[in-house]
Amino acid sequence: MITELIQPFDFHQVVVAPWTEHLPLFGWIALMGFFVAAACGLVGNYLILRRMALMGDAVSHSVLPGLVIAFLLSNSRGTLPMFIGALAAGAVTTVLIELIHRNSRVKQDAAIGIAFSALFAVGVLLISLYADQVDLDADCVLYGEIAFVPLEPMVTLGGFTLGPESVVRMGLVLLAVGVGVLVFYKELLVTAFDAGLARTLGVNPTVFHYGLMAMLSVVVVGAFEAVGAILVIAMLILPGATASLLTTRLGVIHLLTLAQALVTAVAGVMIGVWLDCSIAAAMVLAGTGLFVLAWIFSPTQGLIRRWTRRTAA
């Protein structure tokens, strides 16, 4: 029975072929997976530090109405309208959450829940109302279609082929996030650790809160087509959560996040080929696998270490 359910493991087909004869196909998928996981992971690092992981959930859902409205207004799925729509939606979400919890007894987590489900509902409503005009497929929005990446038109620059549209776009997003983290490292650090001190040092925590939320919106919309609104949350949280089991230095957490993203993308493609399943889901599973490994084997705080420490004591 089981053997019928699980595909036989063909070493050549799963491990070798994607990186040799099928490289033009899976190479782009893996690269897209890496860009998505790395950009999401770096932004997610700061969400985790600020104990705002739920904000990732919120923005990834509430970006939907932003995309639909941008589409209806501009009548195109072009990059610029989509990014503007996502940024606007991200800003509206952030402001809405602040408004609710500042002006009522509702706590921040509940305010997040209210804001993002309401905005997501608006998005779903708009899609069903304008189904004939909106070329956004609900399944694709939820789960993404990273396997279609290689089929997109190639972007060329000065006669040189860069790659499929969404891969180039995500590469630029990752570049922006990387530069942002490098340039604003100390401001991001101090506003996350001690907002009071930051303010006295002349670093406005509110500015960096909104900046981070803007970055989150951009990352989420870039990742949307590839992994969808649900799986992007895993991409935001898993790398930081895994890294924080292995190190207690923020710089190292960033580097481990990039490593985790690379392994996630490559292993995800191979699992997807092996089981002939959704590659996006396979990438998330690979990331979860890394988290579980770190959880069990971390030399400082893994389950085994805890267990041996307890029996030794």
Add this chain to the structure above:
Amino acid sequence: MTADADAATPALEIHDLTVSYHRKPVLWGIDVAVAPGQLVGIIGPNGAGKSTLIKSCMGLLPVSGGWVKVFGKSLRDDPRRVGYVPQRESVDWDFPVSVLDVVLMGRYGRLGLGRRPGKADREAARACLDKVQLLPFANRQISNLSGGQQQRVFLARALAQEADLYFMDEPFAGVDAATEAAIIAVLRELRSAGKTILVVHHDLPTARQYFDRLLLLNMNVVAFGPTEEVFTAELLQKTYGGRLTLLSEVAQALGAGANAGGGERA
């Protein structure tokens, strides 16, 4: 600004300050001027508004009336002259940074956008750690420290700010004797260097020893003056609202002479 001008203007001037949370005032009509070079204790019961006072002086809270000047200027004009030691519980000590990283944050105010702390900043941070006897712990993750050591990290970070006016919120709360001694030594050293320091303090007996001046606070200023003038049973009762346990503490602090006063419980 010249040293002469400094001597004439108060280090901290608070005028008719009112602060509210959700329109409910918790501090009102605060009028205080602190001359440079003084070590001032802020004393008052829980919920008296001590933290609120410090935070509003630092510009961390919106004020609903009055103003605060630091060396004759609004803090916005010159934030670098002020250093801050928040209550220890106000941050997440599991944060993935080392002791040295936290102390280096004190240097951020003098670094431009996109600039990382350099060698000189590291040296300065290490010197500050040495002053609070934490140099051997420089590379430790901050969660692997005792409460007293964490408090000293905050103190070192404030020293690294090289400010002229310091606000410290309960630096002595829940620390061991060694830390208390280390902190008080640093406070005295700062004062000899001409710095002005305001410290929220909760322990009455030591308050009398440690501070030149006391600010007795309970939603408004009950008294502000030299410790020997202000530290009286009457004023302390007024501040604490005549609570029983506190009265006996006051009685102890004042010694046998105050025992008669402790009898008339409100």
